[in-house]
Amino acid sequence: MAGAPSLITFPVRRGERQLVGPARPTPYVFKMLSDIDDQDVLRFYRSGIFFYRSNASKAALDPVKVIKSALAEALVHFYPLAGRLRELQPTRKLVVECTGEGVVFVEADADVRMDDLGDSLAPPVPCYDKLLCEPESPTAFVVDRPLIYVQVTRLRCGGFIFGFQICHCMADGMGIVQFLTALTECARGVPGAPIVRPVWERELLTASWPPEITHDHQEYAPLPNPGKDMVTPSDVFAHHAFFFGPSEIDAIRSQAPPTLRSTASRFDLVGAFMWRCRTAALGFDPDDAVRLHIFVNARVRNRSRRTVPTGYYGNAFAFAAASAPAGELCRRPLGYALQLLVEAKARASQEGYVQSVASFNAAHRRPPFPKARTYLISDVTQAGLLAVDFGWGRPLYGGPATTMLATFHQEGRNEAGEAGILVPIRLPTLAMERLKQQLRKELLAYVAIKTADKIDSNLVTGPNLAKL
Template structure:
């Protein structure tokens, strides 16, 4: 749990250029779905890849190869080469103009190893590695939809920073697009997963009919009574969950959930409870955890393979801070499991689309809410250019949200890394609470024996 890396450097950027599709593409107007264009998704989602170049391929020009691969991928993902326009009722429509994506080359006098042994968001100096400033909201109309920066390092390594308008794709969709670029860079003739638009599947019904509660779009009482905000100076710590930590959580889980709840459920519930204790909310304050549930693979609606739009629903579990802190971890886990089950109901995502139309595409609420997303199945670290090895693939920044990221411990154990950002006053309490609840059965028995011995002295 080393402190946040204090590395600083300045990248020397070339002039930005537009990379158009390598072949002519259709001119079309393509409306986004009613899930895509909600206001809470109107920003640019970032991803970043750290790549160690194989010495046998040191004579290659990664920038030229990547620029060509991007142009070829945009032939298939041609809506990403267009621009968003605002239609009636603020409905977002893609004008497929073929103008292209922004591409920037850069150089930085820094080595891959300078970023430290365990990369996690926020990546040091991410503002030097991405074309555009990171923000939880931004103007997405009449702008390029994709920004790509390739930064050469003094050690020969490469960092790829990509930003995609979230209205156009969720994490799975961005990963699918990135995979197409990598496949083209490695010499493929076409993407292995043909992209599918099909946004009309996730439009509101006619007439719209909200059939499920959606508390994620409703503020908690007294939302100004929060203990953390984006303006705070935040401490950063990554926490690793390996088999030891997971065994400790499984022992504390209710028997009926041990065989069904996921690693994400257990870690998210545990961190939510520890975070709430650390922030010191008033006992009567409502606190929440919010996460996303992927709709791919569900029967209703059935989305086609290759769909790269937004296909998820936010879901929320809530409790008073007093109950969450006073009751054991099992209570938090039961709340998370119940929220996840509710969002898996048939037509739940359709109900969200209906709400968007009826309520003017509201933003999801954030006050006193722990935002977390599971990226362990994205596979960014497995991308293979054929001439380099990815040593980190994931988000560039964390802001107030956090992620579950696949990682290795210093001892080589594969597990999950959870970067946490909190005000300094809360981080020390958070660390203590995290450690207190992750003792193993053997450690508990050993402590019990010590207490017995001490009681007889």
């Protein structure tokens, strides 16, 4: 049920950085970001990477030229992304100056074939630092810089890798996929592209004055003794991608309380299960409070006072927070963690919650986001990442290039081709070894002997090349 990242390395020859601007003139205006966009925690560049096999019908086409031309066309419609962020003083409020200067584009070639990378990829993908323009980091200076960086890397086999980084202040996961979909429509020559027209309307999630905070926002309150953590930047980290197929999910579901057994989603079940196992692996003191943070999409009905319109590509989410003493979380049955997760999502799904978050951020001038003893998870299995098709077909892999602060639940397959959920994790090396053991122990305790052999096989031979 687990896979370690591939250790393969290969040379990449990069060309000079170029600026790609909109294909036609666009408005010169200033556009204010919302109070959800304008959080310090979002001041970094979020990466994505897509691997494409060669396609005989596209043999005469250069993916670099196709994507570069499509990028210029897509920026006509998403023209704020071709501008630059400015910071208004003394409040540090971010505003986009729509200058049309463009985004960074790099052409590259790699001395490797797609088959050399294996059939199953998971973050961190091989040589990600050579396939992205900028170093990966959970923080970055975003003012007066290009808002998007793109690198298209040709492979020896005729396939290619599309890597990009986008300033998170400009778009959330759904917004990023919307832009990428528009980009691929332009690349494929879809008439009337983009099919879904981009909508700005950031005032929808901008606080009125005085700010009206209508809900409690414990997700921004630091836990007691925040310095008492088991993960520090100086740690030596290991990466692993855990795979949950139907057998593993059924085993977890069997341990859910009857009231949640039929209603809890796969994301809920795996999220609660991993929270318990990760907490146990990190070895917190029993009385240490640990927290789970969950991204909640405000585009879903009733999570916003006003409906977030189709085509809105800004940040439209809130964090749902659950917390518990580490000892109690690990000692009590899975149903305890699952109930906390479900209740947290319900609180963050109340009408007007996201506007209250915007008001809270405005009133507190972008409060710091607590990270100590916190497990942050997001579900991107329904985001459409594997539908990002430039005309060469669906990607072999599409998703984050690396594992950092957040853990994304992604679509994945094991070595047998079975579909399921891939959960890439980054932890200190010793904690990772304990986590593998904890997962094996927990899952094997949940199933009958006749199923145990199958689950144990998945645990040992995971989706990404290596064995435990």
